[in-house]
Amino acid sequence: IAGITQAPTSQILAAGRRMTLRCTQDMRHNAMYWYRQDLGLGLRLIHYSNTAGTTGKGEVPDGYSVSRANTDDFPLTLASAVPSQTSVYFCASSDRTGDSPLHFGNGTRLTVT
């Protein structure tokens, strides 16, 4: 089934540890995004990629890094997790940037203790 796959579904992580959230899409979409969803704050963009080989910073990029080595994969890395990064993380893709509808993954629930 075409779509976006995120892994893991959930994770409990000790502060200071490194963690990579995985995201894979099979729709050949050019653009991919990482959002975090927090109660009362909605969804906020962390990083995005317009096409393979390029990335950009969103609203809340600090503490996160991404890479886009190919069209399908867009991993999000927390180099040294902190409790404020406890959140639900959503990966999304679209066939263009900006005004195109986004297709979302199921999310990763991350708890940093």
Next chain:
Amino acid sequence: AQRVTQPEKLLSVFKGAPVELKCNYSYSGSPELFWYVQYSRQRLQLLLRHISRESIKGFTADLNKGETSFHLKKPFAQEEDSAMYYCALGWANNLFFGTGTRLTVIP
């Protein structure tokens, strides 16, 4: 700065009653506006976008540039409409989301 405001965190209506979820935006250009919905245990998905001027699941949303609003409306709410609704503004390489409104339709 681009911004989307959804003033209601929670909204409850009775089945069959009209429902309106409010969304206001701030943007100096011509906005691309969307409504996304997240049903229980499902992924976030597009409900409708203003340029399509369509009705999805009985919902409509009209862009009012004078009031900078994009309210989502449905004349008769159904129980299956209970969900989290997000208004979003598309600009450049970003989609700015509001904080969301959780709609509960009471049987």
